[in-house]
Amino acid sequence: MIKVKIWLTILFQMFIILLLSQELVGxxxxxxxxxxxxxxxxxxxxxxxxxxxxxxxxxxxxxxxxxxxxxxxxxxxxxxxxxxxxxxxxxxxxxxxxxxxxxxxxxxxxxxxxxxxxxxxxxxxxxxxPNYQSIIIPITWTLILVNYFQSKR
The missing domain is CATH 2.10.60.10 (CD59)
Structure with missing residues (x-):
C-alpha cells in the first residue's frame, strides 16, 4: 500500500510539473x-x-x-x-x-x-x-528522494 501511495505521489508531482512547465520556460x-x-x-x-x-x-x-x-x-x-x-x-x-x-x-x-x-x-x-531540463531535474530529484527513503526501511 505504501509503494502505491509513493508512486501516486510521484505521478501527481510529474503531472503538476508538466502542467506548469510552460510557466517555467520563458x-x-x-x-x-x-x-x-x-x-x-x-x-x-x-x-x-x-x-x-x-x-x-x-x-x-x-x-x-x-x-x-x-x-x-x-x-x-x-x-x-x-x-x-x-x-x-x-x-x-x-x-x-x-x-x-x-x-x-x-x-x-x-x-x-x-x-x-x-x-x-x-x-x-x-x-x-520547450526547455526539458526544467521538467527532468525535479523528476530526477523526486525519484532519488523516493529511493533514498525506501532504502531506509
Missing amino acids: ISCYKCQSRNGMDPSCESASSGAGYQENCRFQPMGRQSQFSGEYCIKVIGKLIPSRETIVIRDCDERPLNRTQISYFNYRGIGINGTQYSCKTDYCNHSINNQ
Missing part, C-alpha cells in the same frame, strides 16, 4: 538594437543572430531582470537626432502602436511603431522547443 525572443542600419542581422532578424531563449529584460530604474512575457519590436526614428532605430527585445506587457506615432520606450523618444507578440521568436523564427 518566452524566447530576438534581442538586438540597430541604429542607422549598423546591425543588418537585427534589421531583418532572419539570420538567427541575437536570439535569446528564456528572454529576460530589465525595467527602467530596477537592478534585477525579469522573464519576458512578450516579444517586442520597435521601429522608428529617434527624437531629436532622426536616426533610424530597430529594437528587438522582450517585455512584461504588450506594445501595440501599429500607426506611426511618438512614444517613449525605456527613456528613448521615438517616432515610429511598436509591435508585440506572445510566441517564441515571433519575428522570423522556426525554433519553438
